[in-house]
Amino acid sequence: MSYTDKIKEVIDGSDVAIFMKGTPAFVMCGNSDRALQALRRAGAPVTAVDVLPDPQIRQELSTISGWPTIPQVFVKGELVGGADIVEELEQSGDLEQTLREKLGDDYASSRDEKTVALA
Amino acid sequence: MSTQPLRQLLEGAFPDATELDVIDRTGGGDHFQVVVTSPSLAGLSLVEQHRRVYEALSGPLGDGTIHELRIKTRGAA
Numbered sequence: 001m002s003y004t005d006k007i008k009e010v011i012d013g014s015d016v017a018i019f020m021k022g023t024p025a026f027v028m029c030g031n032s033d034r035a036l037q038a039l040r041r042a043g044a045p046v047t048a049v050d051v052l053p054d055p056q057i058r059q060e061l062s063t064i065s066g067w068p069t070i071p072q073v074f075v076k077g078e079l080v081g082g083a084d085i086v087e088e089l090e091q092s093g094d095l096e097q098t099l100r101e102k103l104g105d106d107y108a109s110s111r112d113e114k115t116v117a118l119a
Numbered sequence: 120m121s122t123q124p125l126r127q128l129l130e131g132a133f134p135d136a137t138e139l140d141v142i143d144r145t146g147g148g149d150h151f152q153v154v155v156t157s158p159s160l161a162g163l164s165l166v167e168q169h170r171r172v173y174e175a176l177s178g179p180l181g182d183g184t185i186h187e188l189r190i191k192t193r194g195a196a
Binding site for chain 1: 165166169170173177180181187188189190191
């Protein structure tokens with residue numbers, strides 16, 4: 001069974017998608033936590049996918065994105081980066097600006113946080 | 120793994136780097152912070168800059184020697 005279609009659906013269908021180790025309610029990795037916290041500080045509506053239930057999810061995700069590590073953050077289908085980049089963009093204010101440009105000025109109004117299970 | 124082999128890989132990929140540092144964050148030889156400032160990164164997005172670093176370190180990343188990698192890149196000289 002392949003996750004590729006489901007992964008692409010989340011990437012392309014979500015305002016902000018984060019592929020992480022664990023879930024927002026129970027984060028299993030420091031870097032996933034750093035990225036998630038940065039997204040929260042920026043007020044981003046987040047769709048989270050836990051890659052831990054099946055190692056194949058991570059493999060297929062990295063094939064799609066060309067990015068070798070977890071977490072991976074996408075805004076409107078485009079790879080923004082991993083924890084270091086997301087943190088850096090949040091600190092400089094560029095993350096908020098990107099979210100405003102791609103999602104509209106009121107992007108933070110929903111502050112939605114949901115988790116999608118692929119496995 | 121010591122920081123030296125990683126430094127060599129990065130020096131090979133960024134021969135013109137003006138700043139290049141590898142730090143073992145935990146002392147355990149598998150959590151690293153790398154810093155690269157190089158003119159060859161100028162004009163690239165952060166995603167593309169980090170991709171260059173991942174490519175340079177694809178060996179130790181692929182075989183699990185590097186468990187966690189933090190990257191800081193700058194395109195300036």
